[in-house]
Amino acid sequence: xxxxxxxxxxxxxxxxxxxxxxxxxxxxxxxxxxxxxxxxxxxxxxxxxxxxxxxxxxxxxxxxxxxxxxxxxxxxxxxxxxxxxxxxxxxxxxxxxxxxxxxxxxxxxxxxxxxxxxxxxxxxxxxxxxxxxxxxxxxxxxxxxxxxxxxxxxxxxxxxxxxxxxxxxxxxxxxxxxxxxxxxxxxxxxxxxxxxxxxxxxxxxxxxxxxxxxxxxxxxxxxxxxxxxxxxxxxxxxxxxxxxxxxxxxxxxxxxxxxxxxxxxxxxxxxxxxxxxxxxxxxxxxxxxx
Amino acid sequence: xxxxxxxxxxxxxxxxxxxxxxxxxxxxxxxxxxxxxxxxxxxxxxxxxxxxxxxxxxxxxxxxxxxxxxxxxxxxxxxxxxxxxxxxxxxxxxxxxxxxxxxxxxxxxxxxxxxxxxxxxxxxxxxxxxxxxxxxxxxxxxxxxxxxxxxxxxxxxxxxxxxxxxxxxxxxxxxxxxxxxxxxxxxxxxxxxxxxxxxxxxxxxxxxxxxxxxxxxxxxxxxxxxxxxxxxxxxxxxxxxxxxxxxxxxxxxxxxxxxxxxxxxxxxxxxxxxxxxxxxxxxxxxxxxxxxxxxxxxxxxxxxxxxxxxxxxxxxxxxxxxxxxxxxxxxxxxxxxxxxxxxxxxxxxxxxxxxxxxxxxxxxxx
Numbered sequence: 001x002x003x004x005x006x007x008x009x010x011x012x013x014x015x016x017x018x019x020x021x022x023x024x025x026x027x028x029x030x031x032x033x034x035x036x037x038x039x040x041x042x043x044x045x046x047x048x049x050x051x052x053x054x055x056x057x058x059x060x061x062x063x064x065x066x067x068x069x070x071x072x073x074x075x076x077x078x079x080x081x082x083x084x085x086x087x088x089x090x091x092x093x094x095x096x097x098x099x100x101x102x103x104x105x106x107x108x109x110x111x112x113x114x115x116x117x118x119x120x121x122x123x124x125x126x127x128x129x130x131x132x133x134x135x136x137x138x139x140x141x142x143x144x145x146x147x148x149x150x151x152x153x154x155x156x157x158x159x160x161x162x163x164x165x166x167x168x169x170x171x172x173x174x175x176x177x178x179x180x181x182x183x184x185x186x187x188x189x190x191x192x193x194x195x196x197x198x199x200x201x202x203x204x205x206x207x208x209x210x211x212x213x214x215x216x217x218x219x220x221x222x223x224x225x226x227x228x229x230x231x232x233x234x235x236x237x238x239x240x241x242x243x244x245x246x247x248x249x250x251x252x253x254x255x256x257x258x259x260x261x262x263x264x265x266x267x268x269x270x271x272x273x274x275x276x277x278x279x280x281x282x283x284x285x286x287x288x289x290x
Numbered sequence: 291x292x293x294x295x296x297x298x299x300x301x302x303x304x305x306x307x308x309x310x311x312x313x314x315x316x317x318x319x320x321x322x323x324x325x326x327x328x329x330x331x332x333x334x335x336x337x338x339x340x341x342x343x344x345x346x347x348x349x350x351x352x353x354x355x356x357x358x359x360x361x362x363x364x365x366x367x368x369x370x371x372x373x374x375x376x377x378x379x380x381x382x383x384x385x386x387x388x389x390x391x392x393x394x395x396x397x398x399x400x401x402x403x404x405x406x407x408x409x410x411x412x413x414x415x416x417x418x419x420x421x422x423x424x425x426x427x428x429x430x431x432x433x434x435x436x437x438x439x440x441x442x443x444x445x446x447x448x449x450x451x452x453x454x455x456x457x458x459x460x461x462x463x464x465x466x467x468x469x470x471x472x473x474x475x476x477x478x479x480x481x482x483x484x485x486x487x488x489x490x491x492x493x494x495x496x497x498x499x500x501x502x503x504x505x506x507x508x509x510x511x512x513x514x515x516x517x518x519x520x521x522x523x524x525x526x527x528x529x530x531x532x533x534x535x536x537x538x539x540x541x542x543x544x545x546x547x548x549x550x551x552x553x554x555x556x557x558x559x560x561x562x563x564x565x566x567x568x569x570x571x572x573x574x575x576x577x578x579x580x581x582x583x584x585x586x587x588x589x590x591x592x593x594x595x596x597x598x599x600x601x602x603x604x605x606x607x608x609x610x611x612x613x614x615x616x617x618x619x620x621x622x623x624x625x626x627x628x629x630x631x632x633x634x635x636x637x638x639x640x641x642x643x644x645x646x647x648x649x650x651x652x653x654x655x656x
Contacts (some may be wrong), residue, residue, distance in 0.1 A: 021654075121364065122406040157543055172602045185375065187371040187372070187373060187375035188375045188376070188377060188378070190340075190342050190362075190369070191369065191375040191376075191377070191436070192377070192388070193342065193361070193363060193373060193435070194341075194363065194365075194368060195363070195369060195388050195389035195392055195440075196341060196363040196367050196390075196392030196393050197363065197391050197392060198361070198363070201392075206377055209377075209378075209379040210378055210379060212379075217432075288485070
């Protein structure tokens with residue numbers, strides 16, 4: 001039998017658990033190891049970006065000695081910004097990403113809503129179509145799309161890149177949008193119907209505002225995806241509509257590899273994406289939790 | 291203010307029938323409760339009245355007007371939902387005003403209506419808040435307010451209290467009763483909770499498997515259940531059922547089961563005589579079983595052995611074994627201490643003993 005005084009002293013020895021980020025994740029001695037792993041993984045992802053940043057700040061002669069040399073310059077940025085193709089590519093990429101996002105969301109939000117709320121032949125057929133299209137490997141779309149855009153006479157124009165992007169986004173994002181609407185209680189819309197709304201009214205005035213966090217998350221993902229996209233941009237555009245990712249790749253050409261200029265362009269391309277991510281992070285996380 | 295009529299109303303999804311042949315006339319200002327287990331079709335029936343669910347058979351009329359083809363917004367109804375269904379992106383004030391603004395009611399009139407509703411429900415301090423910042427009880431009051439401001443012909447309630455905790459539920463139940471007195475409006479109330487049904491309803495409609503089992507006043511259902519389902523559903527703790535075999539002579543009828551033999555005379559005997567030789571189901575409510583009622587006369591008596599007892603403070607519940615079945619008795623003096631296995635004498639007034647058909651479950655009558 002344990003006597004009472006001993007029990008009392010063991011109560012005195014009890015301490016509240018230590019708080020703190022790592023302590024909460026991995027209590028005890030394991031948290032040092034955990035911290036090291038986290039730092040290691042973070043470094044693994046950050047390293048290429050840091051390397052590109054360093055390269056962009058080195059003169060042309062220094063790109064192969066990034067880890068040594070002490071000479072730094074902003075000249076690369078000045079040089080790429082003076083190139084008309086880079087300048088145009090920035091505008092084109094921005095326009096394509098923005099319009100693709102607006103168009104895609106316009107279609108996706110109604111399509112996702114239909115998949116979430118309605119039963120019957122129309123939603124089933126639509127579901128089957130986007131399911132099948134989703135199963136097709138992305139890369140196999142490109143060649144047919146190339147011929148289609150040629151036939152339609154929209155090759156190397158905004159529409160020629162916008163429409164394929166929207167088509168892909170609608171297939172991929174309708175699912176996510178359906179998920180958002182599944183998470184919104186439909187009785188709110190029923191209440192709106194009883195409160196004097198039509199079906200469209202209930203959708204626009206009640207369901208849509210409730211889906212705003214999800215929509216924002218999707219808008220950010222969609223924008224970033226289009227901004228970073230390379231394959232469609234490479235094959236569906238040419239000189240008239242330069243796209244940033246393609247222009248970047250063109251610094252590797254038959255006369256040599258201008259790593260410093262490519263890096264500078266990459267860093268410039270990173271800025272809008274970074275801004276969108278930083279401001280949108282909260283929404284993306286909240287949206288994906290829905 | 292209006293009468294609601296449901297005539298042969300049915301709902302099927304393809305070959306699955308959710309509601310079958312509901313006939314119900316709800317008088318002006320009457321409060322009718324639809325009650326039943328989940329999946330019995332009570333919510334579907336309510337949603338058909340609301341216009342949220344297509345009516346696949348029969349006719350529904352509100353205020354003398356057939357509404358089968360009318361969209362919900364034109365039926366002049368208001369509805370309270372189980373999860374409140376408040377518009378999350380609007381303030382309480384805008385939630386209350388939404389329906390009126392849709393109907394192009396002048397702002398001055400809207401303000402007046404809102405002031406009236408919030409005063410009645412005691413939610414004035416919440417007007418500028420958003421639903422997310424409110425407790426469940428407050429949200430439910432706002433949902434009620436949204437109905438009140440509209441001053442509709444019919445109130446529809448779809449399990450409005452089931453998301454609240456037990457204490458708040460009984461408080462809101464009283465408030466609903468109070469509200470009813472001040473704003474008498476035709477109401478249809480759906481619940482799976484028989485206590486809510488008993489306390490709120492002028493009339494109760496018990497449903498099961500899409501079929502109406504019985505319609506009547508709360509006391510009617512309690513005293514004269516039409517079948518075994520209603521008998522078991524209404525009343526708490528639930529009625530005891532024992533399968534018994536009937537034996538009848540000219541003057542009396544005897545029902546017998548393992549460890550039990552009861553003799554009835556008069557009306558009950560006449561009822562049972564028609565089923566002589568057959569097995570029927572005997573039902574007695576736990577409240578109607580009397581412990582050692584030796585001093586009372588005219589009781590039917592049987593012996594039972596105590597298996598477990600539950601102390602509730604104000605009373606005890608006893609589970610007793612009669613042959614192979616367990617019989618529950620309630621309302622026992624809480625200070626009574628009984629050892630497990632004690633043999634007790636139980637008695638019941640013959641009028642409180644019900645008999646049901648063993649197959650269909652209908653109550654047996656002469």
